[in-house]
Amino acid sequence: MTLDREQVLRSAAALLTRRSTATMDEVARAAGIGRATLHRHFAGRDALVRALEDLGIQEFEAALDAAVLDEGTAEEGLRRLVAAVEPVAGLLSFLVSENQLFEGDEVNDGWNRLDARVSAFFRRGQERGELRIDLTPAWLTEALYGLIGTGAWAVQVGRVAGQDFQYMIVELLLGGARRSVEE
Amino acid sequence: MTLDREQVLRSAAALLTRRSTATMDEVARAAGIGRATLHRHFAGRDALVRALEDLGIQEFEAALDAAVLDEGTAEEGLRRLVAAVEPVAGLLSFLVSENQLFEGDEVNDGWNRLDARVSAFFRRGQERGELRIDLTPAWLTEALYGLIGTGAWAVQVGRVAGQDFQYMIVELLLGGARRSVEE
DNA sequence: CCCAAGTGAGACAGAATCGTCTCACGGGTG
DNA sequence: CACCCGTGAGACGATTCTGTCTCACTTGGG
Numbered sequence: 001m002t003l004d005r006e007q008v009l010r011s012a013a014a015l016l017t018r019r020s021t022a023t024m025d026e027v028a029r030a031a032g033i034g035r036a037t038l039h040r041h042f043a044g045r046d047a048l049v050r051a052l053e054d055l056g057i058q059e060f061e062a063a064l065d066a067a068v069l070d071e072g073t074a075e076e077g078l079r080r081l082v083a084a085v086e087p088v089a090g091l092l093s094f095l096v097s098e099n100q101l102f103e104g105d106e107v108n109d110g111w112n113r114l115d116a117r118v119s120a121f122f123r124r125g126q127e128r129g130e131l132r133i134d135l136t137p138a139w140l141t142e143a144l145y146g147l148i149g150t151g152a153w154a155v156q157v158g159r160v161a162g163q164d165f166q167y168m169i170v171e172l173l174l175g176g177a178r179r180s181v182e183e
Numbered sequence: 184m185t186l187d188r189e190q191v192l193r194s195a196a197a198l199l200t201r202r203s204t205a206t207m208d209e210v211a212r213a214a215g216i217g218r219a220t221l222h223r224h225f226a227g228r229d230a231l232v233r234a235l236e237d238l239g240i241q242e243f244e245a246a247l248d249a250a251v252l253d254e255g256t257a258e259e260g261l262r263r264l265v266a267a268v269e270p271v272a273g274l275l276s277f278l279v280s281e282n283q284l285f286e287g288d289e290v291n292d293g294w295n296r297l298d299a300r301v302s303a304f305f306r307r308g309q310e311r312g313e314l315r316i317d318l319t320p321a322w323l324t325e326a327l328y329g330l331i332g333t334g335a336w337a338v339q340v341g342r343v344a345g346q347d348f349q350y351m352i353v354e355l356l357l358g359g360a361r362r363s364v365e366e
Numbered sequence: 367c368c369c370a371a372g373t374g375a376g377a378c379a380g381a382a383t384c385g386t387c388t389c390a391c392g393g394g395t396g
Numbered sequence: 397c398a399c400c401c402g403t404g405a406g407a408c409g410a411t412t413c414t415g416t417c418t419c420a421c422t423t424g425g426g
Binding site for chain 2: 020021097132134135136138139140142143145146147149150151153154159160164167168171172173175
Binding site for chain 2: 375376
């Protein structure tokens with residue numbers, strides 16, 4: 001009887017990731033609830049997206065915590081991070097592309113905090129000599145987001161096997177970021 | 184007096200890349216023309232997107248031709264490709280994200296042809312021993328698209344210097360794809 | 367100089383979506 | 397068992413966008 005708010009948000013994220021113009025009615029149908037009920041819990045589309053943001057930030061932050069980026073090498077940390085992030089990849093990629101919409105009007109500072117943590121992680125890797133220094137932490141951070149989004153989509157359409165998600169991303173990103181002897 | 188169709192499409196791409204929900208009126212304003220004129224040349228939003236697709240495919244194909252991927256090493260080919268693609272990066276990233284919308288109903292086969300060319304390029308690189316074989320050509324292709332889109336956005340918001348666009352993408356992607364002695 | 371073609375601005379109806387409201391239904395609780 | 401809260405379904409007006417049309421204006425060619 002009582003609405004499962006989390007389940008609604010997850011199905012909404014899954015739908016909006018594929019089609020960001022989806023109707024409130026479609027979002028409701030996808031969640032298996034009525035449009036009226038959806039409006040009772042989220043006062044309009046903006047509120048829904050805001051709730052998705054909060055959920056995404058919260059889950060991404062949890063993934064960052066779970067990855068304990070401080071421990072071990074940069075490679076180990078990144079592998080843990082990507083593994084922890086995989087279940088949230090769809091939601092995350094939605095928010096990243098959605099962030100481009102909010103034209104600087106109100107950038108969620110929770111997002112900035114996450115950016116800072118990821119960026120700092122890459123910077124530490126550079127300082128320890130584990131990562132190349134000619135690729136900026138900001139770019140590595142953006143590239144990580146982009147690859148996660150691309151990977152999630154590639155898996156969804158069957159272009160990449162789901163079990164290869166982590167491997168593909170980490171190997172590609174890290175191989176590029178890792179200091180190479182040749183060259 | 185006569186409408187510059189190409190210029191309209193470019194400004195439309197620039198706008199729609201940032202905000203895919205932009206109104207026909209906004210698209211017209213951005214192009215500096217009236218909404219009526221826009222409708223005279225593109226019968227509806229779908230036709231506009233279709234025209235953008237055609238333009239993007241055409242320009243990407245031209246970039247592929249200009250890059251002469253067959254000549255030289257995979258690294259040289261990729262550098263030429265990214266350089267040739269840079270001016271079209273915005274349009275390209277729009278189409279990639281837009282492609283996710285067309286839910287398989289009518290996949291432009293021109294797009295498949297381009298995919299095949301890029302994918303074949305990576306495969307040749309693998310067969311020649313220049314690229315790692317544990318990352319599939321399909322994934323490398325998707326990753327290239329993703330990084331181009333991410334890079335274009337990062338430059339647009341000032342997170343990455345515009346002059347670093349090519350370097351960042353090629354170094355990251357190639358470093359990951361290139362066979363590494365360590366490991 | 368005049369005319370034809372293309373354009374911009376605005377009006378207009380139709381369609382789609384939104385947000386709210388009402389009402390009947392059903393499960394859980396006292 | 398009866399009550400009550402939350403829900404689904406649908407109606408409703410308001411808003412927004414769309415696509416088409418008209419009309420006056422500008423520009424370039426004859």
